[in-house]
Amino acid sequence: MGVLRWAYPASRDELRQCLRDGARLHGGGTGILRRPPSEGTLADLSRTGLDEIAVAGSAVRFGGTATFARVLGAAHQLDPQHVISAALSTAASPGLRNRITLGGSLALFPPWSSLLGPLIALEARVELIGAHEGGVPVSDYLENAGLRRRTAITAIEIDPADGWGCHWYAFRRTRFTYPLLTVTVLTRHEGDSPASVRVVVTGCRGRYRRCRELEERVAADGIPDAVASSDLGTDFRDLQGFSGEYLAHRTAVEISRGLKTAGGAG
């Protein structure tokens, strides 16, 4: 029978060494401990000091081990309507939000993630150490598996979202279950028309989708009366008794609502 060892890196260099040795990272443990490994090394990140949250110039920097609860508090202080605040306030339960970390959540990016849509829409940057060092756009981190191998997320940087109006929506069977899909809409207006729009859907085929064609159409032609599911550029599998067709329709309706209500000053 294999043996599972724990490591407790207390600095960036010790964390780098753990990554070189092939250790798996343990943030909040809420994902990894669903199917705990029975051998190898788990490097617990709680002593690395990577949980700092700092406002630097026009950007906010959340440490990779900052919990959902602390990030939610910081985002709420920046702006009670902040998209991260809206999304994380309904994620999991209060007890779990005290454990779930930003780094673990982004590295896992489950289809029900409450974090993914806002981070993609805000065009966040992810700071890494290990086999790859430095900052990368969140979309690169998600699309390039090479960036996720033997690396640790040390921080996530976002624009404070000044001027963006937001609409956040999660569709779930009950208040306490995982979202089946999420919709994030950001809009910034010039006069009555949106000058910029960002629309991200999660839970769809491929886990997430930034609806760029729709964004461009809305910025050019204004808000449509209704968004159709064929405008999303993706589709949904049947899930938990809901047909893929219904989930796509639900998503399109929610995007329509978001485009009309998100607001945002130019």
Ligand SMILES: Cc1cc2nc3c(=O)[nH]c(=O)nc-3n(C[C@H](O)[C@H](O)[C@H](O)COP(=O)(O)OP(=O)(O)OC[C@H]3O[C@@H](n4cnc5c(N)ncnc54)[C@H](O)[C@@H]3O)c2cc1C
């Ligand atoms: C009942 C329940 C309901 C939930 N509901 C929601 C919800 O509504 N919305 C939501 O967004 N989430 C929800 N979650 C949380 C989600 O499912 C994951 O469990 C969570 O995002 C994982 O974060 P963690 O910090 O616990 O990561 P861990 O479990 O510690 O790690 C997850 C993965 O990330 C890797 N990892 C950890 N930290 C880092 C790092 N800093 N850098 C690189 N890799 C790292 C690990 O090696 C592992 O592969 C829920 C969880 C539960 C149990």
